[in-house]
Amino acid sequence: MEIEGYNMPDELYYEENHFWVRREGELLVMGMDDFAQKMAGEIVFIQLPDEGKKLKKGKKFAKAESGKWLGKVFAPVDAELVAVNEELETRPDLINNDCYGKGWMYKIRPSDMAEVEELIHGPEAVEKWVLADIEKYAEE
Amino acid sequence: MEAKYDFERKYREQILQCSRCGFCQAVCPVYGATLRPALNARGKMLLLKEVMDRKIELNDELIESLFQCTTCASCYENCPSGVNVPEILKQVRKDMVHIGSCHPAFRGMNEVLKKHTNIYAENEQEDFDREHNRKAPYVFFVGCVGLYREDESTEETLELLDRLEVDYTLIDEVCCSGVLEDVGYELNEDLARTNMDRILATGAGAVITGCPYCARTFNNKPQYAELKEKGVEILHVSQFLKDFDFGVKTDKVVTYHDPCDLGRHCGIYDEPRETIRKIAPNIVEMSHNRENALCCGAGGGVRGAYPKNSIAMARRRLEEVEETGAEILLTECNSCVHNLSNAKLRKQKFKVYNTSQFINELMETEE
Numbered sequence: 057m058e059i060e061g062y063n064m065p066d067e068l069y070y071e072e073n074h075f076w077v078r079r080e081g082e083l084l085v086m087g088m089d090d091f092a093q094k095m096a097g098e099i100v101f102i103q104l105p106d107e108g109k110k111l112k113k114g115k116k117f118a119k120a121e122s123g124k125w126l127g128k129v130f131a132p133v134d135a136e137l138v139a140v141n142e143e144l145e146t147r148p149d150l151i152n153n154d155c156y157g158k159g160w161m162y163k164i165r166p167s168d169m170a171e172v173e174e175l176i177h178g179p180e181a182v183e184k185w186v187l188a189d190i191e192k193y194a195e196e
Numbered sequence: 197m198e199a200k201y202d203f204e205r206k207y208r209e210q211i212l213q214c215s216r217c218g219f220c221q222a223v224c225p226v227y228g229a230t231l232r233p234a235l236n237a238r239g240k241m242l243l244l245k246e247v248m249d250r251k252i253e254l255n256d257e258l259i260e261s262l263f264q265c266t267t268c269a270s271c272y273e274n275c276p277s278g279v280n281v282p283e284i285l286k287q288v289r290k291d292m293v294h295i296g297s298c299h300p301a302f303r304g305m306n307e308v309l310k311k312h313t314n315i316y317a318e319n320e321q322e323d324f325d326r327e328h329n330r331k332a333p334y335v336f337f338v339g340c341v342g343l344y345r346e347d348e349s350t351e352e353t354l355e356l357l358d359r360l361e362v363d364y365t366l367i368d369e370v371c372c373s374g375v376l377e378d379v380g381y382e383l384n385e386d387l388a389r390t391n392m393d394r395i396l397a398t399g400a401g402a403v404i405t406g407c408p409y410c411a412r413t414f415n416n417k418p419q420y421a422e423l424k425e426k427g428v429e430i431l432h433v434s435q436f437l438k439d440f441d442f443g444v445k446t447d448k449v450v451t452y453h454d455p456c457d458l459g460r461h462c463g464i465y466d467e468p469r470e471t472i473r474k475i476a477p478n479i480v481e482m483s484h485n486r487e488n489a490l491c492c493g494a495g496g497g498v499r500g501a502y503p504k505n506s507i508a509m510a511r512r513r514l515e516e517v518e519e520t521g522a523e524i525l526l527t528e529c530n531s532c533v534h535n536l537s538n539a540k541l542r543k544q545k546f547k548v549y550n551t552s553q554f555i556n557e558l559m560e561t562e563e
Binding site: 098100101104121122123126142145146 | 301316344345499500501503504506507538541542
């Protein structure tokens with residue numbers, strides 16, 4: 057679905073700070089959504105923590121940075137970090153070019169897969185959330 | 197021919213002294229990362245000569261060359277003709293801003309500092325759970341990068357000061373704004389006044405800065421002269437720590453990166469090493485060190501305006517760290533820590549710290 061110029065695929069789940077989540081077997085793949093990458097501009101750094109790191113839902117576990125913007129990456133669910141996209145070390149711009157594909161950031165193993173249903177999902181909920189954030193950031 | 201710009205009036209002779217020998221090319225971090233001769237000091241001096249000869253205009257087309265310099269002063273250090281390229285470029289940038297040609301990132305930075313207290317336009321300042329603005333013998337002045345980008349390192353530096361029972365206070369600090377002078381603008385007088393009022397209100401006899409650039413600004417800029425006039429000493433944390441005994445040691449192999457703002461710009465090379473030798477006797481030097489240290493690529497506004505090239509410069513420095521076999525890379529500047537940490541690849545297993553942060557970790561482990 058396209059919402060005011062932002063590509064927000066219907067089948068994905070979204071964490072409120074604009075990180076998307078997709079099921080892949082027993083794992084979840086996550087990355088930055090189109091709204092966030094457009095707001096950030098050219099991404100220059102993505103922190104790639106060591107595999108095995110325990111993630112707690114809603115807690116910061118990594119940083120992302122563009123020229124003058126620093127973003128925090130929050131855990132969408134309780135999980136363990138099992139893989140990172142090492143290509144982002146030298147090609148962080150993959151997030152700007154293909155945020156839902158080659159620009160994926162992390163693979164995590166959730167403690168409880170059912171928690172994913174608590175994330176924002178479904179066309180109606182996603183549209184309402186994105187429109188609210190467009191308004192919020194326009195005011196800032 | 198009558199001079200059109202201030203840079204000609206001030207630096208014409210120096211620009212003409214450039215003999216085009218290319219010694220600067222070998223040490224210029226921007227050239228090292230881009231391999232573009234128009235971006236090294238010699239290339240910049242050639243462009244300025246053409247401008248002085250009225251063969252080309254000083255305009256937007258020259259922004260990429262003249263605004264892409266970390267002001268690391270490696271070229272000046274190695275120039276047999278003594279051409280002070282960083283100072284020349286600072287004046288050229290002011291002339292360019294005057295005629296309306298400026299890199300948008302730097303125009304933005306100047307605007308941000310008219311409305312915000314820091315270069316990142318962040319609204320919430322980390323308070324480190326410590327008292328601010330109280331009467332104390334020392335003020336610890338963190339600096340923008342330490343407040344908003346490397347707050348974890350700053351927290352550890354403050355913990356170290358606590359362990360050493362230093363009686364310091366933090367203040368509700370604002371950007372020292374010294375960087376504006378590097379990118380074509382003037383230091384922000386309102387911000388300077390705010391910092392001075394808040395420092396003087398504490399009654400402190402000394403300001404310890406976490407940032408070497410802030411120390412340079414407080415020590416050298418006339419807008420901050422009142423601090424010295426009122427007897428307030430300005431010290432970078434590396435100078436402050438050199439006489440302490442920490443009572444801890446590590447066998448790990450460490451190396452030290454000289455920040456340009458502390459080394460080439462202030463001549464401080466020995467104090468950081470004296471401190472390191474006390475806690476890490478296995479110190480090895482990188483192939484470029486002290487006066488010849490490679491720049492991390494973050495200075496002169498380059499990290500904000502040309503981030504890809506900035507990271508590429510840091511990667512060149514990190515290759516030298518790898519060559520030493522060091523397990524720990526120490527430095528004394530939050531901008532260097534930030535850029536080098538961002539550039540470090542996962543396969544590079546050494547860790548990057550400010551020295552004070554590393555000492556605190558060692559002391560914590562001993563407990």
